[in-house]
Amino acid sequence: xxxxxxxxxxxxxxxxxxxxxxxxxxxxxxxxxxxxxxxxxxxxxxxxxxxxxxxxxxxxxxxxxxxxxxxxxxxxxxxxxxxxxxxxxxxxxxxxxxxxxxxxxxxxxxxxxxxxxxxxxxxxxxxxxxxxxxxxxxxxxxxxxxxxxxxxxxxxxxxxxxxxxxxxxxxxxxxxxxxxxxxxxxxxxxxxxxxxxxxxxxxxxxxxxxxxxxxxxxxxxxxxxxxxxxxxxxxxxxx
Amino acid sequence: xxxxxxxxxxxxxxxxxxxxxxxxxxxxxxxxxxxxxxxxxxxxxxxxxxxxxxxxxxxxxxxxxxxxxxxxxxxxxxxxxxxxxxxxxxxxxxxxxxxxxxxxxxxxxxxxxxxxxxxxxxxxxxxxxxxxxxxxxxxxxxxxxxxxxxxxxxxxxxxxxxxxxxxxxxxxxxxxxxxxxxxxxxxxxxxxxxxxxxxxxxxxxxxxxxxxxxxxxxxxxxxxxxxxxxxxxxxxxxxxxxxxxxxxxxxxxxxxxxxxxxxxxxxxxxxxxxxxxxxxxxxxxxxxxxxxxxxxxxxxxxxxxxxxxxxxxxxxxxxxxxxxxxxxxxxxxxxxxxxxxxxxxxxxxxxxxxxxxxxxxxxxxxxxxxxxxxxxxxxxxxxxxxxxxxxxxxxxxxxxxxxxxxxxxxxxxxxxxxxxxxxxxxxxxxxxxxxxxxxxxxxxxxxxxxxxxxxxxxxxxxxxxxxxxxxx
Numbered sequence: 001x002x003x004x005x006x007x008x009x010x011x012x013x014x015x016x017x018x019x020x021x022x023x024x025x026x027x028x029x030x031x032x033x034x035x036x037x038x039x040x041x042x043x044x045x046x047x048x049x050x051x052x053x054x055x056x057x058x059x060x061x062x063x064x065x066x067x068x069x070x071x072x073x074x075x076x077x078x079x080x081x082x083x084x085x086x087x088x089x090x091x092x093x094x095x096x097x098x099x100x101x102x103x104x105x106x107x108x109x110x111x112x113x114x115x116x117x118x119x120x121x122x123x124x125x126x127x128x129x130x131x132x133x134x135x136x137x138x139x140x141x142x143x144x145x146x147x148x149x150x151x152x153x154x155x156x157x158x159x160x161x162x163x164x165x166x167x168x169x170x171x172x173x174x175x176x177x178x179x180x181x182x183x184x185x186x187x188x189x190x191x192x193x194x195x196x197x198x199x200x201x202x203x204x205x206x207x208x209x210x211x212x213x214x215x216x217x218x219x220x221x222x223x224x225x226x227x228x229x230x231x232x233x234x235x236x237x238x239x
Numbered sequence: 240x241x242x243x244x245x246x247x248x249x250x251x252x253x254x255x256x257x258x259x260x261x262x263x264x265x266x267x268x269x270x271x272x273x274x275x276x277x278x279x280x281x282x283x284x285x286x287x288x289x290x291x292x293x294x295x296x297x298x299x300x301x302x303x304x305x306x307x308x309x310x311x312x313x314x315x316x317x318x319x320x321x322x323x324x325x326x327x328x329x330x331x332x333x334x335x336x337x338x339x340x341x342x343x344x345x346x347x348x349x350x351x352x353x354x355x356x357x358x359x360x361x362x363x364x365x366x367x368x369x370x371x372x373x374x375x376x377x378x379x380x381x382x383x384x385x386x387x388x389x390x391x392x393x394x395x396x397x398x399x400x401x402x403x404x405x406x407x408x409x410x411x412x413x414x415x416x417x418x419x420x421x422x423x424x425x426x427x428x429x430x431x432x433x434x435x436x437x438x439x440x441x442x443x444x445x446x447x448x449x450x451x452x453x454x455x456x457x458x459x460x461x462x463x464x465x466x467x468x469x470x471x472x473x474x475x476x477x478x479x480x481x482x483x484x485x486x487x488x489x490x491x492x493x494x495x496x497x498x499x500x501x502x503x504x505x506x507x508x509x510x511x512x513x514x515x516x517x518x519x520x521x522x523x524x525x526x527x528x529x530x531x532x533x534x535x536x537x538x539x540x541x542x543x544x545x546x547x548x549x550x551x552x553x554x555x556x557x558x559x560x561x562x563x564x565x566x567x568x569x570x571x572x573x574x575x576x577x578x579x580x581x582x583x584x585x586x587x588x589x590x591x592x593x594x595x596x597x598x599x600x601x602x603x604x605x606x607x608x609x610x611x612x613x614x615x616x617x618x619x620x621x622x623x624x625x626x627x628x629x630x631x632x633x634x635x636x637x638x639x640x641x642x643x644x645x646x647x648x649x650x651x652x653x654x655x656x657x658x659x660x661x662x663x664x665x666x667x668x669x670x671x672x673x674x675x676x677x678x679x680x681x682x683x684x685x686x687x688x689x690x691x692x693x694x695x696x697x698x699x700x701x702x703x704x705x706x707x708x709x710x711x
């Protein structure tokens with residue numbers, strides 16, 4: 001901090017750290033910024049890459065708001081999963097590219113988190129072909145889900161619907177989200193303004209307004225990426 | 240509705256005409272272009288070339304003519320926005336936007352594509368002329384471009400070689416899917432289940448149980464249509480032959496070389512492949528070429544005859560079940576694993592494509608002396624990869640199978656040895672031996688690079704009439 005900082009500078013620097021200012025900014029300033037500088041939501045899923053290691057153990061973080069926002073709605077969701085447990089296991093086996101899959105209820109959302117290999121659309125399509133009825137049972141409880149079920153007859157729309165609910169994965173180097181913004185806007189030239197980290201908070205705030213839920217990074221691995229089948233093969237489990 | 244007569248002729252049958260020219264066109268005048276489309280299915284053969292249908296009657300036409308439309312082309316023609324929105328994402332985005340999925344990186348990246356593919360949004364319509372004689376190509380082209388409805392951006396032209404050979408010296412045109420309900424004129428039983436018609440035409444049952452692809456509406460537009468990935472694929476023939484030399488030299492020094500090529504087998508290989516005086520080194524070159532592809536260069540599948548080619552074998556009927564000696568990573572096995580074990584069990588037989596291709600550039604004759612100071616002419620393949628879902632078939636095969644090797648953990652993290660975006664510093668390929676062991680070949684360079692392409696919709700004749708009748 002510069003030593004010659006005056007009283008006014010100190011107030012300006014202190015003000016944003018106060019809770020009251022943050023609340024006022026959230027209600028007034030951020031909507032005003034968003035109105036003046038519209039920011040598009042960034043698409044979900046892993047960043048496209050041709051590197052082999054980036055195409056195994058990919059993350060899907062699906063957050064789906066329930067239609068019935070109450071304990072009854074949450075119980076219905078839990079029941080839908082429980083009733084289809086065997087089909088889910090069979091599906092995981094037949095699709096062959098899944099490492100882990102979890103269903104989680106957070107608030108009034110049913111969430112599906114999974115780690116899979118290969119292309120996202122192939123992954124979802126293979127799941128539809130294998131256990132489409134499970135997707136139908138779960139998605140029928142979710143806001144906007146009726147438009148895309150039965151998923152077997154709405155394959156393209158269903159995949160798109162899932163993709164839109166998959167969380168944006170902020171790059172491992174978080175400032176790289178600026179590059180994603182530029183790519184989304186078709187701006188291929190890197191603006192020097194966007195490299196100025198003093199402006200990052202506003203851009204980050206606006207992006208997180210457009211993408212309220214995000215994955216921070218694309219997952220941290222304790223070992224290099226292997227496909228589910230490679231793991232099974234090397235452990236002698238068959239694949 | 241199962242009216243196959245409504246389907247363009249190049250989808251379900253090959254014309255077997257030696258000369259092929261692709262006209263890459265832009266809509267210059269939307270109204271005139273719509274009238275051009277209407278005229279192309281009018282039955283009046285003196286003006287705009289007539290679209291060749293599946294049923295052409297008793298006599299095969301002298302020339303054939305078919306079209307594909309890009310998303311931008313459909314837009315330029317005034318297709319209603321509600322209909323446009325029903326086309327799949329991959330088609331709407333176009334081939335250049337899908338570069339990473341297709342392995343179009345490095346020298347294959349769209350940024351390096353020459354004209355007219357450097358301006359993909361201007362490519363609206365790709366018309367294909369098939370002819371017995373080269374001069375017929377000019378005649379049909381002249382008729383197609385008369386009137387100024389369509390502006391020619393550029394052309395690409397190919398010519399078949401004798402015996403269905405393609406660059407790299409393999410015999411091609413051996414396999415195409417056979418479809419349920421379609422009379423199989425020429426094809427032998429290939430041992431594979433007949434593909435449901437929905438593999439190649441919209442509006443029909445697909446190979447994935449209960450799954451249907453979305454048909455753009457109205458039905459007249461989408462039904463019986465399909466999609467095509469048109470690709471200009473440059474082949475480095477000299478690089479390929481040089482690699483075979485190098486690999487054969489390395490194998491000659493390998494302690495297990497007799498497991499790769501039994502002593503004396505070179506005589507049989509030379510006899511079948513018509514290579515006089517084939518040396519052991521020369522025979523090893525052929526063994527490597529056969530393993531990279533999954534077929535000997537005469538078309539004999541390794542799955543049936545791994546030690547030597549055999550001209551007496553039926554070249555279509557085989558599978559990868561049991562102890563097949565076809566490498567897991569061989570090109571044809573990656574493209575179509577048939578009934579063999581794969582990781583994505585639901586995907587067996589679901590990513591099949593109709594392939595129509597013609598070589599371009601002069602035939603490479605290895606024995607002809609080369610001038611090292613002179614650049615080789617460009618050679619390659621003008622390929623069409625046709626299926627009802629680009630995403631579920633062409634892209635799924637390219638991304639997960641050819642580029643990632645996800646279908647089998649023994650090849651995961653390797654690229655297709657022939658068409659893959661290989662880097663010699665990291666590439667590898669396992670050559671199987673009789674003993675069950677493998678020899679790992681390394682240092683494969685990129686043999687094939689993409690020099691252009693476009694996703695097109697191949698409309699039915701009804702769809703062409705529909706588009707021709709639009710008024711905006």
